[in-house]
Amino acid sequence: MGILITGVAILLVSISGCFTSKEVAAKTGVQLWAENCSRCHNTPSPAAFSAEQWKTVGMHMQTRAQLTDVERDKIVAFLSGK
Amino acid sequence: MKSFKIFMAIAAVLPLLLSTTAAMAQQTTVDSALLDRVSALEQQAAEARPGEDHLMVAGVVTMGLVTGKTTNTLGGVVTTNRTSSFGNADTYEFSPMLLWRHGDKFLMEFEPSFNNDGLGVNWADVSYFAAPGLILRAGYMVIPFGIYNKRLAAGWIDKLATDPIGLDIPNSTDYGVEAMGGFPLGNMKWSYDVGVFNGMQLLPDGELQGVGINDNNINKTFSGRLGLLPFSNSSLELGVSALTGKVGDEGSPFANARANMYAFDLSTVQKINPFSVNIKAQYNIVNVDRQNYVNPGDSTQTYSYNNHSTSAFGVISLRPSYVDDKVLKNMELSFRYADYIAPANSAWGSNTNQVTEGLAYWMNWRTVLKLTHETTNGNSTVNQIIAPATGNTKTDYWFIQFSILL
Numbered sequence: 001m002g003i004l005i006t007g008v009a010i011l012l013v014s015i016s017g018c019f020t021s022k023e024v025a026a027k028t029g030v031q032l033w034a035e036n037c038s039r040c041h042n043t044p045s046p047a048a049f050s051a052e053q054w055k056t057v058g059m060h061m062q063t064r065a066q067l068t069d070v071e072r073d074k075i076v077a078f079l080s081g082k
Numbered sequence: 083m084k085s086f087k088i089f090m091a092i093a094a095v096l097p098l099l100l101s102t103t104a105a106m107a108q109q110t111t112v113d114s115a116l117l118d119r120v121s122a123l124e125q126q127a128a129e130a131r132p133g134e135d136h137l138m139v140a141g142v143v144t145m146g147l148v149t150g151k152t153t154n155t156l157g158g159v160v161t162t163n164r165t166s167s168f169g170n171a172d173t174y175e176f177s178p179m180l181l182w183r184h185g186d187k188f189l190m191e192f193e194p195s196f197n198n199d200g201l202g203v204n205w206a207d208v209s210y211f212a213a214p215g216l217i218l219r220a221g222y223m224v225i226p227f228g229i230y231n232k233r234l235a236a237g238w239i240d241k242l243a244t245d246p247i248g249l250d251i252p253n254s255t256d257y258g259v260e261a262m263g264g265f266p267l268g269n270m271k272w273s274y275d276v277g278v279f280n281g282m283q284l285l286p287d288g289e290l291q292g293v294g295i296n297d298n299n300i301n302k303t304f305s306g307r308l309g310l311l312p313f314s315n316s317s318l319e320l321g322v323s324a325l326t327g328k329v330g331d332e333g334s335p336f337a338n339a340r341a342n343m344y345a346f347d348l349s350t351v352q353k354i355n356p357f358s359v360n361i362k363a364q365y366n367i368v369n370v371d372r373q374n375y376v377n378p379g380d381s382t383q384t385y386s387y388n389n390h391s392t393s394a395f396g397v398i399s400l401r402p403s404y405v406d407d408k409v410l411k412n413m414e415l416s417f418r419y420a421d422y423i424a425p426a427n428s429a430w431g432s433n434t435n436q437v438t439e440g441l442a443y444w445m446n447w448r449t450v451l452k453l454t455h456e457t458t459n460g461n462s463t464v465n466q467i468i469a470p471a472t473g474n475t476k477t478d479y480w481f482i483q484f485s486i487l488l
Contacts, residue, residue, distance in 0.1 A: 042447040066264035066273030
């Protein structure tokens, strides 16, 4: 099972790494926050939660909206004021 | 004279001695207060350290008032029922959600809910962030099928007070395991969300219902959705979903009955100055293998029909987000049309269309006050040879709803 997960993970990372355009890679956290959160709901205020809470919320929202890992990390960093 | 000199010396030294003693006592007091303060700060710092675990409470509270009437016409006889009540399934929900993050790899979600059905659970699951683009999840969760139930149904997200008709099949939540992730694809982005679940149960009249935690057969139901966001700004998402699984009870005449379902969804957010335009749509198809169902009027007899149904909704919302007026920019106007086509000649069901319009006022990004008006028109598709006719039913309701993200 572990080998299967690792294999799938390597495959997926390879696919994602190969096909990221420069435009997408250059997007900032604030851009991604504005573009992705509004797909379903209003853009949240950074003041709504603490940095630790945003980290948790980011993981929760990734399971809802299937954000990429880079998007999640950049959005959480922006909302956390980093 | 000597005594006077001694007295003067003592008089001169005494205040010095006294002041030194007082200063020492004060110093001791200051040191003690400082140490207490330092100790308190150390404790606060220890508590504020991020650590590996984090527990927080989010969730949603939705409440309101529904008032209106239902009119049924059957054989020329018209009956009308009026209602006005605080809360029903759509207008009352108190659902605090516990999010427990264990390090960077595990997330537990648990959302108990008090609503019209009493006290229940919306979801209770564990997610493992295995690798970039690979999240594994197990437990009781929203199944991956379409976009409404997973992303848009929450009261603080939905701009209207009600859910569109026809989205209760397949069941929105189920026990199972799931894998999901999202990836860039050049300027585009795609996502997958697939899972295996207990599935649904085919009832003797051909209706479907969720089986819950005890599966009714040894087969599992597969459900999944693929999403594509063709533009780099993620302003458009297209999705396709499929579900398949056996739905009959083990050992019953329905044992081999299989349900196949499909959904197509669209989501877009566009800026058309001064408006933010939000469009969502979903189309569901439900097919169940043809079976001989039990005649409700005579259980020794069977009957059959094409167990095929469809449902669809489309909603457009306009919000003048780019005007300067602080009141106007927080208002959002929405219009939704929903439609459900029931199987013909069954012992249940109605072809129903639903028109919903509403005005929402956003008090802040996660708090909304809604005024919604909804009319539905249902025409029975029941086979009148095997079941009593239910006629034509019209409803006309107003909703006032308040919702907040905790």
